[in-house]
Amino acid sequence: QGYNCEMEEPTTPVRQQHKFNVGRLQRYLTAKTLLSNNGTLTVRQYSAGQSNPTFLIQTPSNSYVLRKQPPGELLPGAHKVDREYRVQKALFSVGFPVPQPLLHCADIKVIGTEFYLMQHVKGRIFRDLRLPGVSPAERTALYVAAVEVLAKLHSLDLPSLNLEAYGRGPGYCRRQVSTWTKQYTAAAHRDIPAMNELSDWLMKNLPASDNEVTLVHGDYRLDNLIFHPTEARVIAVLDWELSTTGQPLADLAYFLMPHYWPASLSVITGIPTVGDLISIYCRCRGIPPALPQLNFYLALSVFKMAGIAQVCTKFQQPLTGPTKDRLFLQTAKGQAVLQQVKDFMRQYVLPAQKVSSKSCQEQRGCKPWLTFSLCIIVCVCVQIKAREAGLWNLFLPAVSGLTQLDYAYIAEETGRCVFAPEVFNCQAPDTGNMEVLHMFGSEEQKKKWLEPLLRGEIRSCFCMTEPDVASSDATNMECSLHRDKDDYIINGKKWWSSGAGNPQCKVAIVMCRSGSWDVKIRHSQHSMILVPMDTAGVKLIRPLTVFGQDDAIHGGHFEVHFENVRVPASNIILGEGRGFEIAQGRLGPGRLHHCMRAVGLAELALELLCQRAATRHTFGKKLYQHEVIAHWIAECRLMIEQTRLLTLNAAHALDTLGSRAARKEIAMIKVAAGRMACKVVDIAIQVYGGAGVSGDVPLAQMYSYVRTLRIADGPDEVHLSSIANLELRDQLKKAQAKL
Numbered sequence: 001q002g003y004n005c006e007m008e009e010p011t012t013p014v015r016q017q018h019k020f021n022v023g024r025l026q027r028y029l030t031a032k033t034l035l036s037n038n039g040t041l042t043v044r045q046y047s048a049g050q051s052n053p054t055f056l057i058q059t060p061s062n063s064y065v066l067r068k069q070p071p072g073e074l075l076p077g078a079h080k081v082d083r084e085y086r087v088q089k090a091l092f093s094v095g096f097p098v099p100q101p102l103l104h105c106a107d108i109k110v111i112g113t114e115f116y117l118m119q120h121v122k123g124r125i126f127r128d129l130r131l132p133g134v135s136p137a138e139r140t141a142l143y144v145a146a147v148e149v150l151a152k153l154h155s156l157d158l159p160s161l162n163l164e165a166y167g168r169g170p171g172y173c174r175r176q177v178s179t180w181t182k183q184y185t186a187a188a189h190r191d192i193p194a195m196n197e198l199s200d201w202l203m204k205n206l207p208a209s210d211n212e213v214t215l216v217h218g219d220y221r222l223d224n225l226i227f228h229p230t231e232a233r234v235i236a237v238l239d240w241e242l243s244t245t246g247q248p249l250a251d252l253a254y255f256l257m258p259h260y261w262p263a264s265l266s267v268i269t270g271i272p273t274v275g276d277l278i279s280i281y282c283r284c285r286g287i288p289p290a291l292p293q294l295n296f297y298l299a300l301s302v303f304k305m306a307g308i309a310q311v312c313t314k315f316q317q318p319l320t321g322p323t324k325d326r327l328f329l330q331t332a333k334g335q336a337v338l339q340q341v342k343d344f345m346r347q348y349v350l351p352a353q354k355v356s357s358k359s360c361q362e363q364r365g366c367k368p369w370l371t372f373s374l375c376i377i378v379c380v381c382v383q384i385k386a387r388e389a390g391l392w393n394l395f396l397p398a399v400s401g402l403t404q405l406d407y408a409y410i411a412e413e414t415g416r417c418v419f420a421p422e423v424f425n426c427q428a429p430d431t432g433n434m435e436v437l438h439m440f441g442s443e444e445q446k447k448k449w450l451e452p453l454l455r456g457e458i459r460s461c462f463c464m465t466e467p468d469v470a471s472s473d474a475t476n477m478e479c480s481l482h483r484d485k486d487d488y489i490i491n492g493k494k495w496w497s498s499g500a501g502n503p504q505c506k507v508a509i510v511m512c513r514s515g516s517w518d519v520k521i522r523h524s525q526h527s528m529i530l531v532p533m534d535t536a537g538v539k540l541i542r543p544l545t546v547f548g549q550d551d552a553i554h555g556g557h558f559e560v561h562f563e564n565v566r567v568p569a570s571n572i573i574l575g576e577g578r579g580f581e582i583a584q585g586r587l588g589p590g591r592l593h594h595c596m597r598a599v600g601l602a603e604l605a606l607e608l609l610c611q612r613a614a615t616r617h618t619f620g621k622k623l624y625q626h627e628v629i630a631h632w633i634a635e636c637r638l639m640i641e642q643t644r645l646l647t648l649n650a651a652h653a654l655d656t657l658g659s660r661a662a663r664k665e666i667a668m669i670k671v672a673a674g675r676m677a678c679k680v681v682d683i684a685i686q687v688y689g690g691a692g693v694s695g696d697v698p699l700a701q702m703y704s705y706v707r708t709l710r711i712a713d714g715p716d717e718v719h720l721s722s723i724a725n726l727e728l729r730d731q732l733k734k735a736q737a738k739l
């Protein structure tokens with residue numbers, strides 16, 4: 001398993017306005033010996049909208065990147081691709097990380113504009129500066145690597161690069177203010193007084209050190225860097241369009257600018273503070289660790305960004321990088337995996353669902369164990385294919401390289417089939433248990449339990465709820481844990497342990513009371529411990545039914561008794577009294593997955609509803625022609641869309657703020673998704689009439705599942721209380737901030 005996060009820059013077919021003559025390019029590259037005589041090449045365009053259109057050129061043996069001027073009217077001094085080529089060539093020659101430049105072509109007859117070609121570098125590009133899906137430690141390392149490379153750039157000797165005359169040198173800040181004022185004025189649709197004021201202020205406050213000169217990048221930001229696929233190392237700095245010679249601190253401030261935006265990067269765990277980044281930069285360059293005129297450089301950066309935005313708007317170039325609102329955008333990898341999952345669902349999972357439910361119906365009544373086995377067999381066959389296709393453990397960011405937001409979209413797809421999560425090894429309660437072991441398990445626990453769970457070789461269950469106490473208040477749990485030398489002894493009763501009846505279920509995570517009852521320390525008297533299912537004293541008492549039916553596909557929800565169960569002390573997770581801490585980490589992502597699946601399930605219910613409403617007649621009309629039913633359809637669409645947005649918002653909060661800070665968002669979707677799915681399926685049942693509650697359509701089974709969502713993982717009422725508490729806390733903070 002690769003514990004890393006790899007992101008490929010997305011490409012699309014070449015956009016209409018950027019199409020060029022590929023045959024002519026082919027002949028040109030053949031003449032330059034970059035392509036063999038009969039070699040073919042494919043051309044795709046990078047979807048990120050750079051001001052110079054950029055293309056991925058693939059030959060049978062090599063991949064190149066071509067950068068060209070855009071077609072049409074160009075601003076004077078802009079789009080100088082020959083300069084990009086020149087600076088990259090100089091930098092490559094001294095081992096600075098840039099893609100190897102291969103050729104520059106000034107002959108516009110070849111593809112219509114000047115262009116240059118460089119080697120394609122494979123690695124990770126982080127479009128989201130918050131680096132979701134990356135551990136806090138790696139986040140730190142990536143930011144440090146970026147600032148170190150910037151310091152290296154600014155430490156290079158211009159004469160030995162033969163770049164002394166590359167730019168105009170001293171007076172860079174003055175020139176920047178004047179250039180961007182002109183660019184902005186030329187592109188502006190209307191006068192913006194704040195921009196004029198800022199331009200004046202900048203001109204009046206130029207730094208005394210404006211004569212310092214190094215090579216500067218001019219657009220140095222994290223998403224212009226390619227990182228090594230697995231290491232926190234910059235392997236290429238891209239986009240040299242704005243490079244020149246001048247004051248290097250302008251580059252540094254530009255890189256630090258996102259730290260000052262309203263959704264500051266500083267609150268994200270692992271991203272170094274501005275102070276830390278400045279001190280690393282200064283140390284690398286051997287200069288004093290203070291930037292007296294940082295405010296000026298930041299203001300210049302913001303001014304320049306506004307100027308670029310104005311120019312891009314005029315020439316209708318899509319904005320990239322920090323200016324674009326990235327809320328709810330998947331990563332490139334997320335988009336690709338989602339497409340794969342959709343294809344896989346269509347090709348294998350949904351047909352398999354049809355086969356298994358048909359067989360189940362044929363067998364119904366006489367041999368329930370056979371119907372269950374059939375589902376399992378079908379599921380296992382498809383599972384093997386999913387694993388081969390790499391569609392495996394998609395729920396765990398550290399393993400899949402996906403963000404929670406990426407996975408939320410995927411979970412919606414899998415919500416359309418009852419056993420789809422199993423197919424991709426993304427089923428509860430194993431997902432939550434794997435998350436616990438990944439986040440809190442010791443190395444030994446990971447090796448023994450997490451690894452086989454990730455490989456799909458074993459299954460697990462989670463034993464928290466107890467029959468004798470109200471378990472929505474988890475501080476009530478009574479199952480006891482006592483230390484006896486090198487062991488712990490467990491005694492108590494659990495029920496609703498989902499999956500405990502699966503023959504592959506080899507381990508349980510059990511929540512136990514390890515401390516004595518003390519109201520002051522309510523949340524530190526419980527512990528979580530790993531119990532192998534074959535330990536003496538673990539007794540499977542009975543499976544519980546859901547609405548009177550077996551829930552066998554999930555391995556049954558069992559009542560389990562623990563009678564003097566003895567396990568090694570090393571089985572405790574994180575330590576005694578840490579149970580609530582673990583529960584907090586476990587439940588956030590798990591709830592999110594359930595909710596997004598509920599959205600997918602509701603989509604299916606609405607699809608079925610519309611099919612029925614469009615084909616069945618009563619009182620001389622099709623069902624949907626009765627206004628009440630048309631309104632139900634509309635209400636369902638409203639509810640689904642609202643819940644999807646709320647859920648994506650929670651996924652985004654989880655990615656960017658972490659489980660603890662996203663508690664309110666998670667509690668909100670837990671209530672909203674269950675309610676919404678129940679309502680939509682209930683309406684669909686009503687529209688189907690008697691068929692709706694029968695086994696002939698899947699609605700009754702869907703209802704039974706979504707109704708449990710309002711209870712499992714804590715009932716709605718408990719979540720509503722949490723939302724209210726958190727809301728009151730936020731309001732109080734707001735009021736205090738105003739004082």
Ligand SMILES: Cc1cc2nc3c(=O)[nH]c(=O)nc-3n(C[C@H](O)[C@H](O)[C@H](O)COP(=O)(O)OP(=O)(O)OC[C@H]3O[C@@H](n4cnc5c(N)ncnc54)[C@H](O)[C@@H]3O)c2cc1C
Nearest residue numbers: 462463464465470471472496497498708712713714715717
């Ligand atoms: C299909 C399914 C699968 C499950 N899987 C698992 C599993 O794998 N592992 C596991 O440990 N558990 C599992 N559970 C159990 C589930 O988490 C519990 O049922 C749930 O937490 C509620 O606990 P309880 O049943 O003891 O209800 P109680 O705590 O007895 O609560 C009953 C009702 O009291 C009301 N109530 C409670 N607190 C408040 C409050 N503060 N304000 C207002 N009203 C309140 C609510 O209406 C609530 O529904 C599963 C449950 C189901 C239905």
